[in-house]
Structures are given as structure tokens and as C-alpha cells.
């Protein structure tokens with residue numbers, strides 16, 4: 001979220017709306033400064049005596065029946081802080097959009113990335129109070145003798161799952177919809193024709209956000225919900241594939257419209273990779289959305305491989321697409337070397353992802369359960385292959401770090417050359433020499 005929403009949003013919303021800055025920059029500062037603190041608190045749970053071995057979902061009764069709750073308290077506190085930080089950013093985005101939106105132009109012509117951020121901001125306003133509520137309820141159950149989730153006294157742990165996933169599923173869309181907006185934007189900016197079906201792209205994002213708030217129980221088909229509700233949650237889940245597929249169609253059509261089919265543009269290669277991964281992950285999602293199949297695939301590797309391909313990789317690839325597309329304007333760097341290194345990154349990560357997740361799909365049909373480290377020897381080979389793919393993905397990250405470092409160093413030297421050129425052109429040669437000496441000294445000091 002800080003990467004795809006916070007960083008790109010704060011940079012691109014004012015840029016695309018023609019504003020000098022977002023409306024409340026100081027509130028934005030607070031929201032940024034909270035993030036490292038809450039991360040530090042989460043990491044500090046590692047040194048607690050009993051740690052935080054309750055999973056990321058914090059399901060009761062496991063989370064409310066611990067020996068000492070220090071680890072859980074710290075996690076709850078950091079989540080509260082993160083929620084507060086996100087709310088501030090959300091308010092900032094909505095107000096900036098309302099103040100700076102074009103008055104004479106219809107909203108349907110507004111930039112797709114701005115659309116996506118405004119939509120997810122409203123979604124966050126709907127679901128964040130629910131997240132905060134469940135954090136406080138767990139905390140009160142732990143410390144103030146409430147019995148919200150204690151079945152012994154009439155509490156209901158299933159109720160916790162409902163409020164958790166009412167936040168949890170929209171969160172999936174909150175993470176991926178800005179990626180959709182970014183990709184549409186970059187395709188539009190890097191080509192010579194307009195985006196195919198702009199109106200349907202915007203309508204699809206709105207439908208995805210709306211439907212995303214109504215499907216939360218597909219995460220809990222096995223808890224004993226009655227058949228009618230399961231049928232409803234199954235149908236509404238599958239309905240999301242329609243707007244998503246229309247977006248895929250529009251992207252492919254836009255891509256086929258351009259000369260970029262023959263140009264080796266880095267962000268376009270990333271976009272192609274995103275389309276392949278998202279189609280693979282989306283297809284397994286339709287299978288998983290089916291109520292009956294879902295019960296047999298529940299808690300197997302199928303779920304793991306589905307959501308990692310579709311969400312985690314979708315968002316990470318969208319971040320890469322943004323980095324590769326906007327680093328030219330941010331870092332002012334020259335393309336050649338970084339582009340070459342990044343092409344290696346694309347290849348290694350693509351092979352890494354496929355080698356990780358294809359064996360995982362095979363394992364899931366042999367009902368390899370998730371979260372269990374032990375397995376029969378007959379499927380050892382597939383597990384090892386999956387681990388090898390994961391290691392390859394890590395290697396690709398080191399390639400990416402090399403590329404980013406190279407990009408920053410190049411941009412620094414370009415900036416220095418530009419500065420000297422400006423001073424020279426104004427005729428003050430001595431000042432130029434002094435500036436370059438000052439910069440050199442500064443860099444030496446930094447090195448020391």
C-alpha cells in the first residue's frame with residue numbers, strides 16, 4: 001500500500017490534476033512518518049517472549065486464549081497506527097480530487113489512475129472503521145473481560161471472521177485497482193493512439209470496487225453458512241470476473257493497436273508479463289470461486305498459488321511497471337544501461353514465478369494442505385522445484401536493486417552536468433567551477 005497508493009498517488013495526483021501539491025501536505029507528512037514506527041512495532045514482536053504465533057488473520061479463539069498478550073497487543077497497536085495513517089492519506093486524496101478536479105470536463109474523461117485512487121479511497125473509508133472495530137474488540141476481549149468472540153459465554157468466533165473478511169476482501173481490490181489505473185495510464189502515455197474503451201475501463205473499475213464490498217464470505221465457505229448464502233457469495237464472486245475480463249480485453253486491444261508490438265519498451269514488457277500472470281491467476285480464481293470446488297480446495301496450495309499470482313504479483317508487477325515508466329521523469333536518467341539490466345530482471349522473475357507456482361498447482365490437486373511443513377516423500381520433488389523457483393525470484397530482486405542503484409547514480413551525474421551547463425551558459429564560469437567543486441566535495445563528504 002505505501003508503494004502503489006502512497007508513493008505513486010502523492011506524486012501523480014497533483015501531476016495529473018495540474019495542482020502544485022496535494023491539499024494537506026503536513027497531514028501527509030504525519031501519515032508517512034507513522035509507517036516506520038508501526039513497522040518497528042510489528043518487528044519488535046519477534047523479541048517478545050511468546051511472540052505472535054497467531055497468523056496474520058488474528059482469528060479468535062486462538063488470539064484471545066494466549067498465555068501473555070504482549071505480542072498481540074503490539075500487533076494490534078501497530079495495525080491501529082497503520083489504519084490511522086491510511087485514513088489521513090485517503091482524506092488527502094479525496095479532498096485534493098474534489099478541489100482540483102477539472103470543472104468543465106466530464107469525470108469520464110479524467111485520468112484512469114486518479115479514478116482508481118479516488119475509488120479505493122472511498123472503499124477504504126467504508127472498510128477501515130470495520131478493521132479498527134475488530135482490532136478494538138479483540139483488545140477488549142483480551143483486557144476488559146468482554147465476550148465478543150468467546151463461544152463459552154455466547155460470543156461468536158464466526159462473527160469475527162465476517163468482520164475480518166468484510167475488510168479483508170475489499171483490501172484485495174484496494175491493492176490491485178491502483179495497479180489497473182497505472183497500467184491503463186502507462187499504456188495510454190507510451191503509445192500513439194487513445195486507450196481502447198476508456199469509458200468501459202472506468203465503469204469496470206467502479207463495478208469491481210462496488211462488487212468487491214459484497215463478496216467477503218467466499219473466504220469462509222467451510223464454516224457452515226447455509227446454502228442460499230453460499231450460492232449468493234459464489235455468484236457475486238464470479239460476477240467480478242466480468243468487469244475484470246473486459247479490462248483485460250481492452251488492454252490487449254489497445255496493445256494490438258500500437259507500434260509498441262515491435263518496440264522493446266521496458267514498461268510494455270512488464271505490462272505483457274502482468275497480463276499473462278493476471279490471466280493465469282484470474283482463471284484459477286474462477287475455479288476457486290465455485291462453492292463446491294472451493295470446499296475441496298480449501299486450505300490447500302491452490303488458494304496460496306491463486307492469490308499470490310493474482311494479487312501479490314499483480315501489485316508487485318504494477319509497482320515495477322510504475323518504476324520503469326516514471327523513473328525517467330523522476331530521476332532524469334539515461335535509459336541504455338538500466339534498460340539492459342532490467343531486461344534480465346524481467347526474464348529471471350518470469351521464470352522464477354512460473355517455476356514457483358506451476359508445481360504448486362500440481363501439489364494442490366494432490367491436496368497438499370497449506371501451513372503444514374510435513375508432506376509425503378512422493379511429492380518432495382515438486383516442493384523442491386517450487387522452492388527453487390522462489391530462490392530465482394529472490395535473485396531477480398538483486399538484479400532490480402542493481403538497476404535502481406545504477407539509475408540513481410546516473411541521475412546524480414546528469415543533474416550535476418546540467419547544473420554546470422546552466423551556470424556556464426549564464427556566463428559566470430568561475431561560479432560554475434566553484435559549484436562543481438562544492439558538489440564534488442559534498443559527495444566526498446558523503447562518501448566519508
Ligand SMILES: [Cu+2]
Nearest residue numbers: 169172218219
Ligand atoms: Cu476475497
